[in-house]
Amino acid sequence: SQQGEEDPQALSIQEGENATMNCSYKTSINNLQWYRQNSGRGLVHLILIRSNEREKHSGRLRVTLDTSKKSSSLLITASRAADTASYFCATDSWGKLQFGAGTQVVVTP
Amino acid sequence: EAGVAQSPRYKIIEKRQSVAFWCNPISGHATLYWYQQILGQGPKLLIQFQNNGVVDDSQLPKDRFSAERLKGVDSTLKIQPAKLEDSAVYLCASSLPSSLTGELFFGEGSRLTVL
Numbered sequence: 751s752q753q754g755e756e757d758p759q760a761l762s763i764q765e766g767e768n769a770t771m772n773c774s775y776k777t778s779i780n781n782l783q784w785y786r787q788n789s790g791r792g793l794v795h796l797i798l799i800r801s802n803e804r805e806k807h808s809g810r811l812r813v814t815l816d817t818s819k820k821s822s823s824l825l826i827t828a829s830r831a832a833d834t835a836s837y838f839c840a841t842d843s844w845g846k847l848q849f850g851a852g853t854q855v856v857v858t859p
Numbered sequence: 860e861a862g863v864a865q866s867p868r869y870k871i872i873e874k875r876q877s878v879a880f881w882c883n884p885i886s887g888h889a890t891l892y893w894y895q896q897i898l899g900q901g902p903k904l905l906i907q908f909q910n911n912g913v914v915d916d917s918q919l920p921k922d923r924f925s926a927e928r929l930k931g932v933d934s935t936l937k938i939q940p941a942k943l944e945d946s947a948v949y950l951c952a953s954s955l956p957s958s959l960t961g962e963l964f965f966g967e968g969s970r971l972t973v974l
Binding site: 754783785791792793794795798838845846847848849850851852 | 863892894899900901902903904907914915950952961962963964965966967968
């Protein structure tokens with residue numbers, strides 16, 4: 751079973767625009783992570799936010815976490831063609847990391 | 860620093876045949892994971908090792924899947940006999956030991972096609 755659900759399933763934007771995707775989950779968590787997966791490749795860790803944190807930044811990435819709503823969002827600012835990939839949220843509940851189905855992002859030049 | 864190594868990258872077999880995948884984690888990473896990723900879905904955890912002991916194998920179809928991690932380093936995932944629905948990418952990941960799951964480092968995956 752998958753804990754997290756991403757929304758939207760797919761997103762198409764132009765270079766320079768911002769991309770926002772959301773993740774909702776069902777049970778309490780220790781932390782929530784976001785990963786990127788380029789086509790045919792493995793997953794790459796982007797950012798981790800702990801349950802007692804509300805917002806975190808890393809370069810062009812901004813992640814928010816609302817534990818009362820059991821939701822998180824990932825914002826990619828000033829997107830580039832190289833940001834084209836699938837993005838997955840993963841929730842850590844007591845040492846068990848579960849992934850959502852992902853958001854497929856396409857950035858066109 | 861070398862990443863997580865997996866082989867083979869691609870494998871095509873017929874149903875009821877057997878297949879084995881190999882994973883070499885990042886040096887010093889005590890925790891090793893095998894995930895199954897079906898096309899269009901997120902990775903699903905099959906088994907998690909801490910050193911050479913199994914931490915979680917609740918979603919491993921034990922009638923056909925087996926995994927071992929001898930000496931707490933390399934790991935092998937075996938499927939015997941394979942079914943059509945086993946067609947997927949098998950991802951190996953490793954991480955530093957932690958009471959709370961931290962960042963996972965993934966290999967490139969082994970893509971299995973069962974005909």
